[in-house]
Every structure is written in C-alpha cells, then in structure tokens.
Amino acid sequence: xxxxxxxxxxxxxRDGNPIILDLSFEIRxxxxxxxxxxxxxxxxxxxxxxxxxxxxxSGKITVLGKPAGSKDLRNRIGYLTQSxxxxxxxTVSENLRYFSKILGTSEISVDEIIDLVDLGKNIKQLASxxxxxxxxxxxxxxxxxxxPDVIILDEPTVGLDPLLRIELWKVFRLLGEQxxxxxxxxxxxxxxxxCDSLVLLREGKILAQGSPxxxxxxxxxxxxxxxxxxLVKKP
Amino acid sequence: xxxxxxxxxxxxxxxxxxxxxRTIALxxxxxxxxxxxxKYVYFNQPQTFQRVAGSLLGVFPMLVMFLITSVxxxxxxxxxxxxxxxxxxxxKLEFILGYAKAFGIAALxxxxxxxxxAMGPLGLKIAxxxxxxxxxxxxxxxxxxxxxxxxxxxxxxxxxxxxxxxxILLPQLLLxxxxxxxASMPRLLEIISNFLPLTxxxxxxxxxISGGEGFGQDLFLIAIFLxxxxxxxxxxLKRKTK
Ligand SMILES: Nc1ncnc2c1ncn2[C@@H]1O[C@H](COP(=O)(O)OP(=O)(O)O)[C@@H](O)[C@H]1O
Ligand SMILES: [Mg+2]
Numbered sequence: 001x002x003x004x005x006x007x008x009x010x011x012x013x014r015d016g017n018p019i020i021l022d023l024s025f026e027i028r029x030x031x032x033x034x035x036x037x038x039x040x041x042x043x044x045x046x047x048x049x050x051x052x053x054x055x056x057x058s059g060k061i062t063v064l065g066k067p068a069g070s071k072d073l074r075n076r077i078g079y080l081t082q083s084x085x086x087x088x089x090x091t092v093s094e095n096l097r098y099f100s101k102i103l104g105t106s107e108i109s110v111d112e113i114i115d116l117v118d119l120g121k122n123i124k125q126l127a128s129x130x131x132x133x134x135x136x137x138x139x140x141x142x143x144x145x146x147x148p149d150v151i152i153l154d155e156p157t158v159g160l161d162p163l164l165r166i167e168l169w170k171v172f173r174l175l176g177e178q179x180x181x182x183x184x185x186x187x188x189x190x191x192x193x194x195c196d197s198l199v200l201l202r203e204g205k206i207l208a209q210g211s212p213x214x215x216x217x218x219x220x221x222x223x224x225x226x227x228x229x230x231l232v233k234k235p
Numbered sequence: 236x237x238x239x240x241x242x243x244x245x246x247x248x249x250x251x252x253x254x255x256x257r258t259i260a261l262x263x264x265x266x267x268x269x270x271x272x273x274k275y276v277y278f279n280q281p282q283t284f285q286r287v288a289g290s291l292l293g294v295f296p297m298l299v300m301f302l303i304t305s306v307x308x309x310x311x312x313x314x315x316x317x318x319x320x321x322x323x324x325x326x327k328l329e330f331i332l333g334y335a336k337a338f339g340i341a342a343l344x345x346x347x348x349x350x351x352x353a354m355g356p357l358g359l360k361i362a363x364x365x366x367x368x369x370x371x372x373x374x375x376x377x378x379x380x381x382x383x384x385x386x387x388x389x390x391x392x393x394x395x396x397x398x399x400x401x402x403i404l405l406p407q408l409l410l411x412x413x414x415x416x417x418a419s420m421p422r423l424l425e426i427i428s429n430f431l432p433l434t435x436x437x438x439x440x441x442x443x444i445s446g447g448e449g450f451g452q453d454l455f456l457i458a459i460f461l462x463x464x465x466x467x468x469x470x471x472l473k474r475k476t477k
Contacts, residue, residue, distance in 0.1 A: 014477060051322050055475050069475070074324045085315035089251045101243035102325045126254065142319075 004029045004181035010059035021204045032182045037201030043185040051079045078148035084139035088128035103146035117141045153184040192224040207231045244333025266295040266349045293440025296342045296372045297379035304383030305396040327469045342376030362446025375436040381464035388471035407433035432460035
C-alpha cells in the first residue's frame with residue numbers, strides 16, 4: 001500500500017453552500033504533503049473529512065486502506081485542529097496525561113513528546129496561561145502522542161517564531177523518515193518548498209498538484225508565491 | 236468498554252474542578268448558607284423547616300450538577316475537545332460514564348458535608364439513616380447530571396445552557412410536591428408530576444427524612460430516568476457534523 005490517504009471526487013456542502021468541489025488527490029506513505037491555499041479555501045473542511053468528523057456530500061476517502069472515520073483508525077491518526085483543542089483549565093502535563101491515557105500510551109512516551117515540543121519548563125502551568133506559541137506546541141504534542149501513522153496538522157506553524165519553526169520542520173522530517181505520513185496545511189507559501197508534494201487549493205477546487213519542483217517548472221516561476229499567482233491568473 | 240479510559244476521564248473532570256476552587260466552595264457553601272437561612276425563616280415553625288429543608292437537601296445536588304454538567308459539556312463541544320476525543324479510541328459511553336463517576340464523587344462529598352451540618356448544628360432530624368440519605372443525594376446528583384448533559388446538546392452558548400435551569404428544573408420543582416403536596420394540586424398537574432424525575436427525588440428524600448418506607452420504589456424510578464437520560468445524552472453526542 002503505497003498511499004496512506006486517497007481522496008476520490010470529494011464534495012462537501014456546509015449550510016447548503018458547496019465548499020469542496022470534486023476533489024481528488026493521493027498522499028504517499030512516508031511523505032510530507034501540504035495543502036496550501038488562502039484562508040477560506042477549504043483546508044480545514046478537507047482535514048475534518050479525512051479524520052471523519054465532517055459529513056461529506058459525495059466522494060470517497062480512504063485512510064490506511066480503510067474508509068475515513070473507521071473505528072480501526074482511531075489510534076492511528078493524529079490530528080492537530082486549527083484552534084487548539086486542549087483543556088485550558090488543566091496543566092500541560094494533565095492535558096498530555098489525559099490524552100495519553102485515552103490512547104493507551106506509556107508515561108515515557110509523554111515525556112518524550114514534552115521534550116520534542118520543548119515544553120519541559122511549562123509542565124505545571126495551566127494551559128490557559130500559556131503563550132500562543134506554547135499553546136500551539138501543546139496541541140501539537142497531543143496530536144503526536146501514541147506515534148500515529150498518519151499525522152494531520154492544520155496550520156501547525158502559525159504564530160511560531162522562526163527558530164521554533166525550523167525545529168518543528170526537523171521533527172516533521174524525522175517523522176517522515178520513520179515512515180509516518182504527514183499532511184499539513186498552511187496559508188503561507190514559504191513552507192511549500194519543504195513539502196514533498198503539494199495540493200494548491202482555491203475556493204474548494206484544486207489549482208494544481210505535484211512536487212514543488214514540478215509546479216515551478218510547469219509555471220516557469222522560481223518562487224512558490226509566484227507559482228500560485230500565475231496559476232490563479234491562468235485562464 | 237475500557238475502565239481505564241473511564242477513570243482517566245473522571246480524573247480529568249475532577250482535576251478541572253480542583254483548579255476551580257471557587258466553584259467547589261460554592262458547591263458546598265451555598266447549600267449550607269441556604270439551609271441556615273431556612274432555619275431562621277422558619278424559626279417559629281420547626282415542622283415546616285423539617286419538611287422544606289429536608290426535601291431541599293435532595294434537590295441541591297441535582298441543581299448543582301445540572302448546572303455544572305450543562306456548562307462543562309457545552310464547553311467541550313464549543314472548544315472542540317469533545318470532537319477531538321471522539322476521534323480517539325474513547326467511546327461516547329465511556330465519556331459519559333467518566334463524567335458520571337466524577338460528579339458522583341463530587342456529589343458524595345457535597346452530600347456528606349451538607350447533610351452532616353444540617354443534622355448537626357442546624358438540628359435537622361433525619362429519621363432514616365444518613366447513609367441512605369447520602370445514597371439518595373448521589374442518585375439525585377446523577378439525575379441532575381444526566382439532565383444537564385441532555386439539555387446541553389440543545390444549547391449553542393453558555394448563556395443558553397444556564398437558562399435551561401429555570402426552564403427545565405424550576406417547573407419540575409414547583410410540581411414536585413415540595414411546596415404543595417401533590418395530592419392537593421389540580422388533577423392534571425398531579426398527573427404531569429408523575430412523569431417528572433424531580434418528583435421522585437423529592438419524594439425519596441422526604442421519605443428517608445421522615446423515616447417512612449417505600450423510598451425503594453422512588454429510587455428505582457430515579458434509576459430508570461437516569462439510564463434513559465444518559466442514553467439520550469450519549470445519543471446527543473455526535474461524532475460527525477455538517
Ligand atoms: N461550520 C460551518 N458552517 C458553514 N460553513 C462553514 C463552516 N465552517 C467553515 N465554513 C465555510 O467553509 C469554507 C471553508 O472553510 P475552511 O475549511 O475553514 O477553510 P480554510 O481552513 O482553508 O481557511 C469557508 O467559506 C467557511 O466560511
Ligand atoms: Mg482552516
């Protein structure tokens with residue numbers, strides 16, 4: 001099974017409005033894939049459909065060979081929601097310990113994750129008192145707990161300082177090398193070059209997909225930003 | 236069903252309470268404060284104090300747990316933690332039983348402290364056993380929790396959730412026989428009150444306090460309401476949204 005995620009002809013309506021229009025793409029096992037598109041283009045809706053919490057109008061989504069939302073997938077997918085879904089009235093360590101108990105992972109793995117996201121000095125702090133970046137890292141930690149095979153990250157690096165961003169990308173690479181599949185979204189084009197494959201999204205439709213190099217050569221541009229612009233302008 | 240996930244959820248809910256000492260204080264102090272006021276309002280009618288205060292003791296846990304549960308679960312819905320949990324291996328039933336366990340423990344502590352003070356310094360006489368009384372209080376609390384869980388699925392904001400208390404609980408309180416014996420109410424109201432869970436909570440508490448028999452049947456009915464409401468509550472937790 002070479003592909004971890006396969007999306008076929010996905011259509012989603014929300015409140016009667018078509019949000020995702022006939023979308024198809026595949027994500028190879030062990031790769032880092034990015035969905036890039038402006039705010040409101042449907043990135044979060046696609047992720048919700050992949051993790052199985054979004055009702056879809058038509059189409060088919062397969063994750064690790066099983067239909068999206070299957071029971072068997074529940075401890076194999078890590079999901080970072082766009083706005084951190086953590087308990088503000090619990091401490092960092094209480095949050096992580098709770099999620100790890102639900103996943104049935106060990107205490108050691110919790111400590112590993114705390115190191116990974118560099119929250120060691122905040123473990124006793126209430127999540128409500130964390131800074132934006134710290135809160136984002138806590139949420140990321142809950143998504144990485146239990147070493148899931150597929151990791152879905154909705155705008156994981158928004159609001160993080162550049163150094164931490166570099167650190168996190170190292171972590172993403174490492175996870176990819178371990179055979180994990182990462183699907184992340186961003187509305188900033190400067191992270192696109194770091195992905196193995198890209199889906200460029202606009203108003204619920206795919207503008208283009210392929211590796212960063214492919215997209216650049218197809219459009220004759222050198223910057224991802226201009227690739228996007230030239231694709232939008234293309235008749 | 237996985238016991239350790241239920242326990243983890245109960246511990247998590249209790250930790251959240253522990254980080255909120257003001258709510259804990261209000262859970263304990265408010266009933267004692269109200270009991271004390273009642274004591275002096277009915278200073279010249281000790282019989283009435285016995286009747287009203289006794290029944291209220293069973294109603295407090297229900298009111299408190301109703302409010303806390305409806306706000307807490309609404310918060311889980313709006314902050315996305317509930318959706319996040321239901322993607323993980325936690326089942327809806329485990330989630331609900333976790334809450335039940337946590338609030339059952341909170342109700343136990345509340346019932347022990349409040350009933351001890353009511354029976355001690357305030358001079359309330361409980362003819363039945365305090366143990367049975369506490370058991371009734373816990374069942375009442377769980378009933379309040381189940382109602383709160385159920386109505387929270389109809390609320391979109393915390394303001395709305397809080398408004399369900401006057402809308403759902405106060406009418407039940409008026410019809411429960413707490414103010415006027417049910418037999419002396421108009422027939423229609425009496426019939427309606429037969430179908431309201433709070434009626435049996437008040438009945439059971441009163442019977443235990445007066446040392447009367449037959450609270451077993453009330454407890455049985457409360458348990459049935461409890462199971463049904465928890466079932467509705469579980470059904471109201473949706474894994475998928477539009
Ligand atoms: N709960 C909702 N109900 C109805 N429409 C929604 C809802 N959430 C998002 N939308 C709409 O769906 C579209 C895509 O949103 P979203 O998937 O969040 O985009 P992105 O993550 O790319 O910013 C937007 O037009 C947004 O207004
Ligand atoms: Mg989004």
